[in-house]
Structures are given as structure tokens and as C-alpha cells.
Amino acid sequence: MQQYTNYPLLQHNTFQMDVRAALYVEYNSVDELCQFLSSTDFEHYRNKFIHIGAGSNLLFAGDYNGLVLHSAIHDLEVVEDTSEYQLLRVGSGYVWDDLVAYCVDHKLAGIENLSAIPGEVGASAVQNIGAYGVEVCDIIDRVEAIDLQGTPRIFTKEECQYGYRDSIFKRELRGKYIITHVVYRLMKSPAFKLGYGDLRARVEAEGAPTLDAVRKAVTAIRDSKLPNPKELGNAGSFFTNPVIPREQYDTLKSKFPDIPSYPIDETHVKVPAGWLIEHVGWKGRALGHAAVHDRQALVLVNKGGATGAEIMQLAHRISQDIYAQYGIRIVPEVNYIQ
Numbered sequence: 001m002q003q004y005t006n007y008p009l010l011q012h013n014t015f016q017m018d019v020r021a022a023l024y025v026e027y028n029s030v031d032e033l034c035q036f037l038s039s040t041d042f043e044h045y046r047n048k049f050i051h052i053g054a055g056s057n058l059l060f061a062g063d064y065n066g067l068v069l070h071s072a073i074h075d076l077e078v079v080e081d082t083s084e085y086q087l088l089r090v091g092s093g094y095v096w097d098d099l100v101a102y103c104v105d106h107k108l109a110g111i112e113n114l115s116a117i118p119g120e121v122g123a124s125a126v127q128n129i130g131a132y133g134v135e136v137c138d139i140i141d142r143v144e145a146i147d148l149q150g151t152p153r154i155f156t157k158e159e160c161q162y163g164y165r166d167s168i169f170k171r172e173l174r175g176k177y178i179i180t181h182v183v184y185r186l187m188k189s190p191a192f193k194l195g196y197g198d199l200r201a202r203v204e205a206e207g208a209p210t211l212d213a214v215r216k217a218v219t220a221i222r223d224s225k226l227p228n229p230k231e232l233g234n235a236g237s238f239f240t241n242p243v244i245p246r247e248q249y250d251t252l253k254s255k256f257p258d259i260p261s262y263p264i265d266e267t268h269v270k271v272p273a274g275w276l277i278e279h280v281g282w283k284g285r286a287l288g289h290a291a292v293h294d295r296q297a298l299v300l301v302n303k304g305g306a307t308g309a310e311i312m313q314l315a316h317r318i319s320q321d322i323y324a325q326y327g328i329r330i331v332p333e334v335n336y337i338q
Contacts, residue, residue, distance in 0.1 A: 001032040013055035016233030021068040028072045034150040053120035061308040061338040089183045092122030104211045109190035110139045112211045115218040122179040126169040128162045133196040137162035141185040145177040225296045233302030239273040240333045273330050274298035280321040287314040
């Protein structure tokens with residue numbers, strides 16, 4: 001276990017916020033985590049702590065006068081192997097895209113559309129990450145966690161209450177459990193999902209679909225649209241795509257014929273937040289050192305020297321303009337840390 005005071009977080013957040021944590025603790029095992037949770041240091045910060053992965057879905061408003069916890073649990077093991085699937089038990093600190101690469105290399109399907117998403121395994125189960133028609137809850141079997149007293153609990157997928165970029169760990173159990181492992185169910189016979197955007201065309205241009213072809217296509221699409229956070233600070237998609245009643249969408253469609261949507265169920269549709277941002281004129285615009293990316297309006301960027309407050313102000317202005325024009329409220333997918 002490693003423990004540091006007044007710790008710089010520049011390398012632990014993809015927005016490149018040059019901020020510090022009062023205390024930073026990285027643990028290598030469940031036993032080390034339980035040991036720390038019973039310490040006086042944790043007791044001091046019990047009401048002021050966050051748990052981070054790769055820092056790819058958060059925005060610090062400034063220095064964090066609290067405790068930052070990080071998992072370095074990197075184990076991966078096959079816990080069940082049948083003719084149809086494998087169950088992989090993976091440590092919360094395992095890099096997400098390394099897991100995708102492992103599965104594709106081992107001909108395990110269901111995860112390939114989630115290639116090139118930054119972050120770590122533990123955060124995948126909190127955020128219910130998704131892309132190109134797939135959500136991680138589609139492949140999660142169960143989640144292992146401990147509460148702040150060190151008591152272990154296994155959550156079934158149903159108990160995690162997954163929704164669009166949502167889970168019980170973001171709501172009722174926020175800050176009450178720490179995920180240590182996630183068990184994923186990967187299939188041995190792929191059922192490709194290629195209906196999102198131009199994914200099918202990219203894959204089929206290389207011939208018959210394969211797991212490797214899908215991974216390469218998804219990675220290429222993301223690289224072409226999304227800025228590299230090492231070069232331009234960002235957290236990927238800043239907002240979730242709003243889900244609105246179909247009646248509201250039909251009314252908007254009569255006024256704005258080009259407004260796109262994706263069906264959610266019989267009574268709701270999802271509207272692309274990037275389209276809304278672009279059509280209220282924010283794509284490529286800046287506010288101080290914070291800006292909307294010029295190729296992907298869903299991405300807010302740190303042009304260099306931006307503060308968290310500047311980026312939050314930009315997000316607020318965008319949200320206000322969208323509500324004024326369309327009557328739709330968009331909310332950040334990124335977690336604000338204050």
C-alpha cells in the first residue's frame with residue numbers, strides 16, 4: 001500500500017487539472033484496503049473521500065481537501081469455462097482497454113464494441129460504460145465490493161440496477177461500497193452489433209466480421225473523433241444523451257425536422273447531445289481556456305491552463321442554451337469533484 005500527503009493529481013485526471021489531494025492512498029489487495037479502512041487516517045477522512053480509476057470521468061474544481069483512494073488490484077482469472085462462455089473475474093484496477101484486448105485475443109465476445117474507452121474495470125461497473133450499441137451491463141455477471149466497515153458483498157447484475165450510464169453505485173450506494181472485482185460473462189460465439197453509425201461499413205470493408213476487425217474499427221472511429229487526452233485535456237463525452245418522452249420529441253420534430261433520435265422504448269427516445277450542442281452554436285467555441293472540441297461537440301476540452309470552474313461554467317452555459325432553444329435538459333456524465 002502506498003500513502004502520500006499533499007499529492008499531485010495531474011497524472012490521475014485526463015482533464016489535466018493541476019490539483020492536489022490532501023491524502024492519496026493506493027492499495028494492492030482487498031486485505032490492504034480493509035486494513036486502511038480500519039485505520040485512523042480513514043476515520044479522519046470518512047466523510048471526505050473519493051475513489052478514482054484512471055480519472056477519465058471526473059473534473060476537479062480545485063485542490064481536493066480530502067482522501068483519494070485508488071485500486072491497484074490487477075488480477076484476472078477464469079472462474080467458469082463452458083462450451084458457450086467464460087466468466088472472467090477481474091480486479092478493479094485492471095486497465096479497461098487491456099481487458100478488451102485480452103478478450104479479443106482469446107476469442108471472447110461481447111466486449112469488442114467497448115474498445116478504446118479510457119478508465120479501469122471498477123469504474124466500468126459504476127458508470128455502466130457504453131458505446132456503439134453495447135453497455136457493459138450486457139456482459140456483467142456480478143460485482144464484488146466491500147462496505148466501509150470492510151464487510152464483503154456480492155451484487156448480482158440485477159442488484160446493480162443498471163440504466164443508461166447509471167447504477168446503484170452512483171445513487172443509493174454512492175460512497176458506501178468500494179468495488180474490488182467485476183465478473184464478466186464473455187461468449188465464445190460472437191453476436192456482432194454493427195448497427196451504430198458507420199461501424200458496419202468500416203468492419204465489412206475488411207471482409208467478414210471478426211472480433212479483431214470490430215476492435216480495430218471502433219478504435220479507428222474513436223481516434224478520428226475524440227482528442228487524445230495526453231495532448232488535449234478532456235474526459236471524453238462530457239454529457240449524457242438526454243432521454244425524453246416521445247410526445248415531446250414529436251413536437252420538437254415538427255419545429256426542427258432534422259433533430260435525430262434513437263428509440264429507447266415505446267414512449268421514450270434518446271436525442272444525441274452532440275447534435276444539440278452543435279445546433280445551439282457551441283461546437284468549436286471557447287470560454288476562457290475551456291472549449292468545445294471542433295470535431296466532436298460532445299467533448300469539452302482544456303486548451304491549456306483551464307480551471308475546473310471554467311469548464312463547469314462552459315458546461316452550464318451550454319446546458320442553458322439547449323434548454324432555452326429545445327426545452328431539453330442535458331446533464332454531465334462527468335463527475336464534478338469539489
